[in-house]
Amino acid sequence: MSQVYNNYLAAKEIYASIGVDVDAALEVLKKTRISMHCWQGDDVTGFENAGPLTGGIQVTGNYPGKARSLPELLRDIDKALSLIPGNHKLNLHAIYGDFGGKKVDRDQIEPKHFEAWVEFAKAHQAGLDFNPTFFSHPKSETATLSSADESIRKFWVDHGIASRKITEYFGKELGIVSVMNTWIPDGSKELPIDPVGPRMRLKKSLDEMYAVKLNDAYMKDAVESKVFGIGLESYTVGSNEFYCGYAAKSGKLVCFDMGHFHPTENVSDKLPAMAPFVDEFLLHLSRPVRWDSDHVTNFNDEISNMMHVLVRNNLLDRTYIGLDYFDGTINRVAAWVVGMRSAQRALLHALLEPVEALKKAELEGDYTTRLAMVEELKAFPFGAVWDYFCETAGVPVRNSWIGEVKTYEKDVLANR
Numbered sequence: 254m255s256q257v258y259n260n261y262l263a264a265k266e267i268y269a270s271i272g273v274d275v276d277a278a279l280e281v282l283k284k285t286r287i288s289m290h291c292w293q294g295d296d297v298t299g300f301e302n303a304g305p306l307t308g309g310i311q312v313t314g315n316y317p318g319k320a321r322s323l324p325e326l327l328r329d330i331d332k333a334l335s336l337i338p339g340n341h342k343l344n345l346h347a348i349y350g351d352f353g354g355k356k357v358d359r360d361q362i363e364p365k366h367f368e369a370w371v372e373f374a375k376a377h378q379a380g381l382d383f384n385p386t387f388f389s390h391p392k393s394e395t396a397t398l399s400s401a402d403e404s405i406r407k408f409w410v411d412h413g414i415a416s417r418k419i420t421e422y423f424g425k426e427l428g429i430v431s432v433m434n435t436w437i438p439d440g441s442k443e444l445p446i447d448p449v450g451p452r453m454r455l456k457k458s459l460d461e462m463y464a465v466k467l468n469d470a471y472m473k474d475a476v477e478s479k480v481f482g483i484g485l486e487s488y489t490v491g492s493n494e495f496y497c498g499y500a501a502k503s504g505k506l507v508c509f510d511m512g513h514f515h516p517t518e519n520v521s522d523k524l525p526a527m528a529p530f531v532d533e534f535l536l537h538l539s540r541p542v543r544w545d546s547d548h549v550t551n552f553n554d555e556i557s558n559m560m561h562v563l564v565r566n567n568l569l570d571r572t573y574i575g576l577d578y579f580d581g582t583i584n585r586v587a588a589w590v591v592g593m594r595s596a597q598r599a600l601l602h603a604l605l606e607p608v609e610a611l612k613k614a615e616l617e618g619d620y621t622t623r624l625a626m627v628e629e630l631k632a633f634p635f636g637a638v639w640d641y642f643c644e645t646a647g648v649p650v651r652n653s654w655i656g657e658v659k660t661y662e663k664d665v666l667a668n669r
């Protein structure tokens with residue numbers, strides 16, 4: 254018997270002593286898909302051969318080996334997935350279509366431009382999610398869905414509708430619900446005289462985008478807010494309050510990006526605050542360092558708190574989880590693997606908690622037990638359960654995946 258298995262058996266017994274069923278936790282972990290964002294693979298460049306990354310977001314770093322084409326990106330994703338336990342989803346942006354070197358403007362994109370992704374997803378038992386790309390385009394310079402220029406506003410509404418149809422196609426082809434997330438960069442460097450007008454136009458644009466009826470067994474719509482962008486520091490049209498209000502009123506999903514709030518705000522308490530008002534959520538797990546810096550997701554307090562909130566309050570079934578960061582300073586395949594495995598580890602740690610006992614202590618006012626137990630649980634042997642999960646999923650245990658990435662870097666990435 255392997256050492257990993259023996260450690261798992263010992264851990265199982267320890268957890269059983271506090272009423273936690275390790276195998277039940279592993280079942281939940283196994284069926285929880287995390288949406289891996291394709292844009293980490295090429296620093297949000299895409300295949301449109303457009304210009305620079307705009308919209309107030311930024312990638313730093315120039316680590317060699319970034320993917321320059323769809324085949325290269327798929328190869329890198331394939332490598333990353335081979336090092337991550339479980340079946341997941343891939344999160345795409347509209348600029349990652351297979352345009353065959355032709356100019357296909359954003360309002361012209363169609364399901365056929367994403368057939369290669371569907372094929373790849375099928376081969377990997379993965380789902381697909383989608384994002385219209387409202388940045389890195391000449392028509393996004395001033396504003397997109399909130400534009401006062403009617404022809405520009407209409408162009409972006411059409412892009413949103415085209416994207417929704419692609420999202421529905423993904424869900425239908427794969428039999429896994431596909432989520433389309435709308436994030437726009439619209440905002441301004443200084444405070445506008447009229448902060449309401451752009452929001453009325455954004456509301457109108459969203460209403461027009463969503464007026465096209467699609468099958469919600471296949472696709473769902475989410476809206477993502479933000480506090481500020483680079484060069485757009487004073488005002489964001491799609492703020493948190495705007496989208497929370499919009500989603501609650503129109504039955505859409507709220508997307509919380511962990512980096513889109515002031516550093517002292519707890520995103521993990523925003524989701525439960527909205528839980529009475531919206532049915533479902535989308536998460537962008539990210540790591541802001543001093544600002545919305547999009548560092549690689551790791552197992553930090555905020556991610557841990559978020560996973561606990563989802564598990565303790567039965568919100569896992571109502572929440573789609575995705576990653577969102579872009580780090581160009583390290584091996585990009587490793588960046589995916591670190592983020593995915595960290596998110597899964599944080600979830601597993603949360604799943605190995607005696608929730609009912611803790612809730613009981615709380616209701617009875619026994620805050621001593623509540624605090625003491627939560628602290629002790631941090632040192633329970635959940636690493637042994639994680640190792641077993643990796644071994645049974647057929648992926649490298651503990652740090653052994655790092656060597657595989659190094660080999661891939663030497664054999665493949667270094668030749669680009």
Ligand code: RNT
Pocket residue numbers: 292297310384436477479510537577
């Ligand atoms: C930007 C948002 C958005 C993007 C991606 C590329 O601040 O977080 O989700 O990061 O769509």
Ligand code: ZN
Pocket residue numbers: 436477510537577
């Ligand atoms: Zn995001």
